[in-house]
Amino acid sequence: MNYQWYPGHMTKAKRMMQEDIKLIDLVIELVDARVPLSSRNPDIDELGKNKSRLILLNKADLADKNANKKWGEYFQGKGYFVQEVDSRSGAGMKAISAIIQEACKDKIERDRKRGIKNRPVRAMVVGIPNVGKSTFINTYAGKACAKTGNKPGVTKGKQWIRLNKNVELLDTPGILWPKFEDQAVGLRLALIGSINDEILNIDELAMELITFLKNQYPGTLEKRFQLDESEEKSAVQILEEIARVRGCLIRGGELDYGKASKLLMDDFRSGKLGKVTLELPEAE
Template sequence: MTKAKRMMQENIKLIDLIIELVDARAPLASRNPDIDELGKGKSRIVLLNKADLAEVSVNRQWMNYFEAGGCHVLEVNSRTGAGVKGINHVVQLACAEKIARDRRRGIVNRPVRAMVVGIPNVGKSTFINAFAGKACTKTGNKPGVTKGKQWIRLNKTLELLDTPGILWPKFEDSQVGMRLAFIGSINDEIIIMEELACDLLNCLRAVCPDAVTARYGIEWRENAADMLTEIARSRGCFLKGEALDLKKAAGMLTDDFRAGRLGRISLERPAQQTGKRASESEG
């Protein structure tokens, strides 16, 4: 992570625009505060990626939130390509002053150079491939696939710099780390999945309790551990004999959430920020 941050610092002077991908289900938790410091003075576009997995009305609230902070915002789904065609227009809007300045200086046809940033597993490489219409970068469903920088020339007007996902070294708010684990931005191999599943159940009980009961055909139990047990039983997750396989049930639950099989769920809402503007979180 330190090496990746240093590389971004070295290249920031070369770029005109920062395109930041965030997970629409948790837009603030999935923003790296280091990127705000690195990107001071640069035009900004925030892409609410995986927008199809978050609630429609909450996506709109987040768009208003980031626009109030001076960012251009767009909903996208990198996996299907939804919304990606609109990015060229937004790039031109975000860099209008730069383009006009170049023209006054007699510089024409100089492409906008944009750095694509975001935390691990937020979908940067998948987005670039969808935007370019071809496989330009490696992709994967686990954090850390992009190892170094890659310049991709999309057309005469735009070049993209892909960068590795960066997580900050310490979470001041434990809820942030928990939400990142829910959406898969922290490697599952270092997590106790049964505990993560219980935390996820507590979260889902607060924001969308009906989604869980509808998916697994069970009623809510007194605590999350009992609920996970019921999910294991309802889905036939057994070890040898009659012992329940709670680890398998935990993996099933988190996979169902990440894939949207529980429905469109937003883990964060702008109203929870007690009126803070996006710009206040950027410095």
């Protein structure tokens, strides 16, 4: 399956971000902690060069704890400020204001020397679709400022949000990049829901996930679905078992693979399969 999705509004959004970057002191980039590298838009590095950078490992609660630590060290080694967060529960959010001040201390000091006091740090919040930008902004601000949704592409325009006297945020639409050079990246983004499910073959996606879990997190499917996950079983056979266990049937008693696949993907994305990370820094 070829993984590609680049709606027209993303081109417009990228142009808008290029225009706004000159107003910005700090780029706050949200990545999905389950796929921290695959969920980084390579265009953001070009866009944010010469700016202070903060990477938030969002949805850290859904990812493998040890992997989160490795990714934090990886990004710090590249010169970024890093923080693990769960925007929905608010975990890790209290530390962000202090990190922003630290990341922009040179700029704040330059302002002070010029006699400019209390000018807020202007931060652009960026990230690919469905990585949780709007939820982060609303949780950070303590009020519903940004539209949220569990489908990619909810935020289509930009908006400035004044958080307090120290920080202003510029919310931007989630943008992918026009062509994935590595289809493994496209697969990982499809698995976490950053590519519209409506253009994907969910059965194929579910079998890719089964294969990965069998290899990297053995016992996960057994525990969740009370099935036999022995080595000789193929992904198709395990999907069949999931369909049987969960009563995914169509008229005539035949197995409904589509329903079983969707159920498996929903369980993975919501964390019901446990804490799973799809890529590690040493593999990159």
